[in-house]
Amino acid sequence: xxxxxxxxxxxxxxxxxxxxxxxxxxxxxxxxAGLVGLRLGLPRFWRPGPPRPVSDETRAFVDGCFADVDxxxxxxxxxxxxxxxxxxxxxxxxxxxxxxxxxxKRLQFELYWGALGVTDEERADQELLERLLTLHRLANPxxxxxxxxFDRHVLPDGTEAPEASTFHTPDEYVLDLAxxxxxxxxxxxxxxxxxxxxxRLDRAAEGGAxxxxxxxxxxxxxxxxxxxxxxYRRMGELGLPLITHGGVEMAVDAAEQQAxxxxxxxxxxxDAGVRVVVAHCGSLGESADLDxxxxxxxEAENFDLFLRLMGDRxxxxxxxxxxxxxxxxxxxGRPLREMLAATELHGRLVNGSDYPLVAVDPVLSTRVLExxxxxxxxxxxxxxxxxxxxxxxxxxxxKRCLAVEHEGRTARFSPGxxxxxxxxxxxx
Numbered sequence: 001x002x003x004x005x006x007x008x009x010x011x012x013x014x015x016x017x018x019x020x021x022x023x024x025x026x027x028x029x030x031x032x033a034g035l036v037g038l039r040l041g042l043p044r045f046w047r048p049g050p051p052r053p054v055s056d057e058t059r060a061f062v063d064g065c066f067a068d069v070d071x072x073x074x075x076x077x078x079x080x081x082x083x084x085x086x087x088x089x090x091x092x093x094x095x096x097x098x099x100x101x102x103x104x105k106r107l108q109f110e111l112y113w114g115a116l117g118v119t120d121e122e123r124a125d126q127e128l129l130e131r132l133l134t135l136h137r138l139a140n141p142x143x144x145x146x147x148x149x150f151d152r153h154v155l156p157d158g159t160e161a162p163e164a165s166t167f168h169t170p171d172e173y174v175l176d177l178a179x180x181x182x183x184x185x186x187x188x189x190x191x192x193x194x195x196x197x198x199x200r201l202d203r204a205a206e207g208g209a210x211x212x213x214x215x216x217x218x219x220x221x222x223x224x225x226x227x228x229x230x231x232y233r234r235m236g237e238l239g240l241p242l243i244t245h246g247g248v249e250m251a252v253d254a255a256e257q258q259a260x261x262x263x264x265x266x267x268x269x270x271d272a273g274v275r276v277v278v279a280h281c282g283s284l285g286e287s288a289d290l291d292x293x294x295x296x297x298x299e300a301e302n303f304d305l306f307l308r309l310m311g312d313r314x315x316x317x318x319x320x321x322x323x324x325x326x327x328x329x330x331x332x333g334r335p336l337r338e339m340l341a342a343t344e345l346h347g348r349l350v351n352g353s354d355y356p357l358v359a360v361d362p363v364l365s366t367r368v369l370e371x372x373x374x375x376x377x378x379x380x381x382x383x384x385x386x387x388x389x390x391x392x393x394x395x396x397x398x399k400r401c402l403a404v405e406h407e408g409r410t411a412r413f414s415p416g417x418x419x420x421x422x423x424x425x426x427x428x
Contacts, residue, residue: 049388051390054390054393061382062386071142075143078148079354080356081128081129081147082167083124086126091170094163111362115356115359115360116356139393144185146211149170149173151189153219154193154219156227157193171209175208179208187212188205193227201234201238214242215249216245216261217245218245223260235274236272239425241320261282262305263302263305266309273318275320277350278306278321279324280324280326281303283303283326287305289305321350323413324354328357329368340413341406346416351399351417358392359392375398375402382397
């Protein structure tokens with residue numbers, strides 16, 4: 001049967017060939033077993049321990065990181081809270097995240113779930129909230145957490161598309177948490193294509209929301225669309241800042257809509273007078289350079305497009321950025337280095353942790369930060385000790401340690417980057 005793809009019978013295979021055939025089978029089976037072992041073991045291996053205070057030795061290091069800031073003005077402006085609806089929270093996640101038919105998404109979900117500290121499915125939403133509040137209060141009980149709602153994907157005709165929504169955290173849930181906890185503030189998330197978008201926005205503002213959160217790539221929002229104009233007008237009247245993702249999105253499914261993360265598409269909101277905070281400094285991926293003629297349009301790094309916006313003097317009063325995730329491996333090269341060195345922009349930067357991602361061990365590495373020259377070996381050791389005790393506190397202290405040499409001076413994030421309550425004006 002020469003020329004076919006059928007596997008030869010054992011009797012037809014020479015003795016040496018049979019050994020090679022069996023060896024290949026063992027390698028394949030061993031590789032498969034290894035993949036299964038990694039699939040089952042990684043979420044357990046990277047699950048963080050219980051929140052706890054740091055040791056006395058490390059406490060002196062941590063206190064030094066707080067020495068020049070007003071702790072009461074420190075608001076974490078980028079903190080995700082989510083759930084599966086346990087306890088009637090109204091939260092939900094896409095069923096694909098838990099489906100064996102989507103192994104990568106399921107692994108991603110389990111890594112996040114582990115980072116959130118969930119062990120009891122029936123109390124999942126309460127468990128992850130309790131862990132987050134404990135981490136925050138151990139880190140800085142004088143500060144505030146700005147908890148982000150997360151709206152569903154909405155189609156251009158205004159209808160919801162649950163199948164395209166990775167997760168959903170309702171406005172009502174975060175608003176209720178803010179009413180229950182004095183150290184929590186609520187950030188609403190309203191899709192501007194909704195038929196009742198203005199009504200939802202007004203209701204959130206009346207309920208105490210201090211900002212609005214968008215992730216255009218995942219939610220299906222084009223910030224440059226005229227259909228956003230009325231929403232922008234109302235946001236300006238209410239004095240609510242827009243905290244919106246910039247650049248390519250990797251943590252949640254953005255399908256084929258990565259182009260919506262182009263920082264230049266935010267000009268329409270800025271021209272309408274909305275205060276815009278570009279999350280992560282637009283620091284990942286490439287988008288079309290919309291400032292070139294249509295026939296000559298080329299790709300440019302999103303970070304460069306973001307810097308172009310920041311350099312436009314007409315936006316100096318209403319364009320800002322948060323530094324969440326800049327310490328992660330995929331952003332800790334040029335974006336982190338340049339934002340540290342750009343001290344002239346530090347007055348327009350605010351800090352956010354991007355929790356729970358900061359608690360997902362694989363996305364960050366103090367070894368990489370040391371290798372790139374941001375940390376000393378001793379700082380890395382102490383930061384690692386903080387991480388083991390409290391990932392949320394780690395996010396703050398590692399950012400206070402970061403330093404680069406630039407034009408004959410040592411540049412660090414200024415203390416004001418972490419005193420963020422000013423962003424929310426009267427609502428603070």
